[in-house]
Amino acid sequence: MVLKSYAKINLSLSINRKLSNGLHEIQSIYCLVDLYDSITIKKNNKEFIDDISFTGTHSKHISKLNNSVSKSLNLLRKKGLIDDYYSVRINKKIPVFAGFGGGSSNAVRVINYLTKNKTDKKFLNKIYDELGSDLRLFYHNRGFLKNLKTVKKINKSYKLYFLLAYPSIKCSTKEMYSKVKKYTKKQDYLNKNFKKKDDFINYLKNCKNDLQSIVEKKYPKIKNLLKDISDRKGCYFSRMTGSGSACYGLFSNENSSKAALKKLRKRYPKFLISLAKTI
DSSP states (O other): OOOEEEEEESSSSSSEEETSSSSEEEEEEEEEEEEEEEEEEEESSSSOOOEEESSTTOOTTTSSSHHHHHHHHHHHHHTTTTTOEEEEEEESSSSSSSSSSSHHHHHHHHHHHTTTOOOHHHHHHHHHHHHHHGGGGGGGSEEEEEEEEEEEOOOOOOOEEEEEOOOOOOOOOHHHHHTTTOOOOOOOOOGGGOOHHHHHHHHHHTTTTTTHHHHHHHHHHHHHHHHHHHHHSEEEEEEETTTTEEEEEESSSSHHHHHHHHHHHHHHSSSSSEEEEOO
16 A cells, blocks of 8 residues: 655745744645655564655655654653554655654654544644644645644645745744744635636735845845745745745646746756646
């Protein structure tokens, strides 16, 4: 069995306030895209230990002993949801420390597979509280993160085309959030009623990522990259996903995104640049 573990893109990211526990309350409109890690999993009958390994371009910085999948397996056993130990092989195609949520996606995919999607929401929330609130995002192909504990599914589906660009700069999430000085007022996206795809895109164009200006100030390369993407024909807007350093451009169609891909690969030969679309 080969499981596909999809990446996510934050179409918007607003930071509303700092909580007493040091975390920040955030809101985000997001979607999953067809960039994915491949996961194979089977019972490990030889030893009472999990055997987890990572391969692929983005595997070298991941700890085999301390990662989202090992934590998930240990927690599932602790909660009595599984008894066995497993051999897990993950081919990492999603860049790490980039804002695509690859580690969280891996964890959710393994949890879903081993529990056969039968775990009730209340119990899942307890698991998320221990493993990380962003795991909630990966239970819907698109959604609105209303707060750290609430994700609302977006039922309306639009085919969106992206150019993804990763400059391999490791942004510290903790550092970027620590520099936030102004907060954005909370909104309720679900009050919006978009009859057409263009209405949805126009709404997104007026949104932003509250961390982007902070990252751009520290890393001017990212600011230049985002401008180069937005200047390409057919690009509605460019934005950073998460706390960086991965960037994306939303394009009007697949052909325009392919044309931009060719030009940007020549301009930035050392960056990882690829195409993606919503699933």
